[in-house]
Amino acid sequence: MINWYKKNKRDLPWRKNITSKDYAYKVMVSEFMLQQTTVSTVIPYFNKFIKKWPSIKKLSKANLDEVLLSWQGLGYYTRAKNLLKTSNFVCNQHNAIVPSSLKKLKELPGIGDYSAAAIRSIGYNKKAVAVDGNVKRVIARYYGLKGTLKDNSEIINQIALRICPDRSNRVYTQAIMELGAIICKPRKYDCKKCCLKKNCRSYKQNIVHLIPSKKIKLYKEKLNCISFLIVDQHKSVLMKKREDTKLLANQWELPSTNWVKKPPKFSKICTPFPKSNWKNTNFRLKHIFSHLELENVVYISEKKIGGKSKNFKNFEWIDNCNLKKIVVTTMTKKILKKFNLVQT
DNA sequence: AACACGGGGAC
């Protein structure tokens, strides 16, 4: 497997300059970004992030809005918050050196079992057992473990510990993950090319397609809302900042109704400017989150001079130029794009 | 042990 990896490994930006002083920091940043996120999605974000904050000391001087802006579109925004917290903690408590012990790594916000092991192994080449989704799948197939990954999590962790080598841990950790990502993929796996096929139980028994078995799908709540797009005479858009907790924390979005099960009926009284002339755009946007679906109907209006608004708490008129400087939810971004108020 | 937390890519 190691030989296969050395020959076939991908040229990923966080694998460069292993000897540089900031290498462990870069590995840490990559591990935050890679949580539940594919490599191809992460690469451009990682490059931009490291260009802006090449060292942990520089990152620790950033403010949250800046970090969230560079995270915009990547999802799971608590990661950005935790990464900033962690960099501050490391600068204050660990002399700006990313720790290499599992215990100290796991004290850092946003770093759990997997990330601690990955940073120790990939960042410092010290022994650690990093078990991510790829590793679980490779082990489950190689040992022919039927059932879901969750059913087998205990035994998978035991095996992972047993087969983890003491030496060259950095290469091993990446090799087994890379095998899962390139060859032993969830679908369209390529067993013919797999260096482990000789002893792979599910390959020999021809049950690769059954392993791991799918986890039962959970019901996704379907919600609805109306968003209000209002532009003033200077082409500024009225935006609202979300609360700093929970979903899409601290991000800006169009003013909108609550998210409710039954599609809300339009009424001027729910709009930010009840006296304006609101029109249904007939534009509907379905947005999928990990745990719910939201169907968004967009109403549009131009602000009348002298029109009064109801409640300006957390509301602000944002001009076109400043729209790209604030963190906007992906959903609102799509709406603004549809009405040619933002590029890209 | 179950749920909250994004968004996109592959099929």
Added chain:
DNA sequence: GTCCCAGTGTT
């Protein structure tokens, strides 16, 4: 449409 991705924190 479905699955799932270099998971973590909260309840």
